[in-house]
Amino acid sequence: MIQKTATLYRNAYGGMSREIWLLAAVMLINRSGTMVIPFMSVYLTQSLHFTLSDAGLVVSCAGAGGILGVYLGGKLTDKLGHYYVQLFSLALGGMTFFVLMHMRTIPTLCATAFFLNLVGEGFRPANSTSIAFYSTPENRTRAYALNRLAINVGWAIGPALGGIFATIGYKYLFIADGITNVSAALFLLFLVKNRNNATEEQKHTEQEVPVTQSAFRDGVFMRMLVFTVLFAICFMTFFSIVPVFWRSELKIKEVYIGLLLGMNGVLVAAVEMLLIYRIERLRSKLTFIGWGVLLCGLAYLFFVLFPGMVWILPVAVVTITFSEMLAMPFLNSLTIERSTPQNRGQYSALYSMCYSVAQVTAPVLGGQIATRFGFYTLWGVLVGVSVVSYLGFRWVESLTVERSRVLS
Structure with missing residues (x-):
């Protein structure tokens, strides 16, 4: 064994x-x-x-x-x-x-x-x-x-x-x-070693989908970015607002909050590479991304279904971690697949900006909702946003399938 x-x-x-x-x-x-x-x-x-x-x-x-x-x-x-x-x-x-x-x-x-x-x-x-x-x-x-x-x-x-x-x-x-x-x-x-980009790229004919010269003209990719931002906001909120909820509402001490959040890094280090290796050829990338987005919503749903229950906290951390492990590597890989060597930096930048925007907006939006309407209202909103993001990625997947049929 x-x-x-x-x-x-x-x-x-x-x-x-x-x-x-x-x-x-x-x-x-x-x-x-x-x-x-x-x-x-x-x-x-x-x-x-x-x-x-x-x-x-x-x-x-x-x-x-x-x-x-x-x-x-x-x-x-x-x-x-x-x-x-x-x-x-x-x-x-x-x-x-x-x-x-x-x-x-x-x-x-x-x-x-x-x-x-x-x-x-x-x-x-x-x-x-x-x-x-x-x-x-x-x-x-x-x-x-x-x-x-x-x-x-x-x-x-x-x-x-x-x-x-x-x-x-x-x-x-x-x-x-x-x-x-x-x-x-x-x-x-x-x-x-700094190699010559053009020489290396000629060795790999790796494009799986046709792309436009500019990422802004790639309609499928731009739609994907919208739903990535929604997912990223939900994900970032977990690590910015949720610890405040644990401390102020559930009276969890800082040392235990640190241990709970530390579970995320330990699980990623121990599981992600093996998980990707075992599953990446079983379904399409967008399918795994969608599952990851749904798990993000499920983590918040646990707070709604089991209010005040401390035992659900590590379950929520494990759930959000598997959400991250399913969605993010495949989102990154899919972004690169849609690019060419000439516009790859632009594609990578726009994808990275989704998380930069979420990192700035998630604490502000989450804090405003929690302050005015309460934490549990915020969790309900995030569940809804996760579902919207999931349905969005399913729509993007249907667009890519339809486009492939037309081109074939």
Whole structure:
């Protein structure tokens, strides 16, 4: 039994190029330094003694910079290539942390935080395009799952170390974040070879669907983005508003909230690669995406059906985690399938922007609904939005099937 399980994991992680593993290592180094952003509000209010409103303004500027950075990163990826955008994003972003450390006024903090995320978030579409470049259609979804594994492990390490550094001195958060960014850039520079995009792309005739030159003219993809935003808002709300509900309404202590949320990263690390390996050829990508979206709604439905029941909390965490594992790798892979080498950065950027927009809007919208109408009304709304998103993805799937029939 143990040997069989070990073989399954070996097969799930096997068959990917050296560059894919190196890119995952770059992501792990980068995300392991994620310390400043999670502690930004605490730093501004506790160390610099600004009001919560001022801190919110700085965080909002960082979010706005991230949205614009993702879009510009995609544009630059198509013009300059994914390798150089990743390299300069990591290096310049790392140096900006050392600048941000010395800012002491709201205007300079807002401007520097905006620039930091503008530069830093440009890494995402370039990295996504790079994974597509170094993978094959057969292992692409698993390649994205491996990258997500690196992100989740990094996110588990970064904030944990950040909490330790913050107790010593907040400046060490900026130093550590800057060093890890620059280290990731050096790792990429010296260990990942920059190949010629055109030469590699000629080796793989990987397009499964016809595409237009611009992502904005790809009607199926633009519809898909609308329903991705709805799903992303529902998903992000779980990690921004739900912990507040647990603490304020259910009186769960912070340490247990941390353990509950930590289950998400542990499950992703242990299960996602194996899950993708076993199921990816059984159904269409949009089918798995739809199932993932429904599971997101089910996680909130548990709160409605079992109000005040503490035992349902780990069940909800497991459910939202399987929602993530089913939907996100296939969404990423499907985005790449609809692109060409010439517009892949644009496609990746628009897809990444869905999560950037959700990250900014989910806490605001969720907080407003919960404050005015109560948490349980919010859960009901999110169940409804998840169902709308699911039906939307089913509609997108019917459009792709119909288009395939016409073309055949």
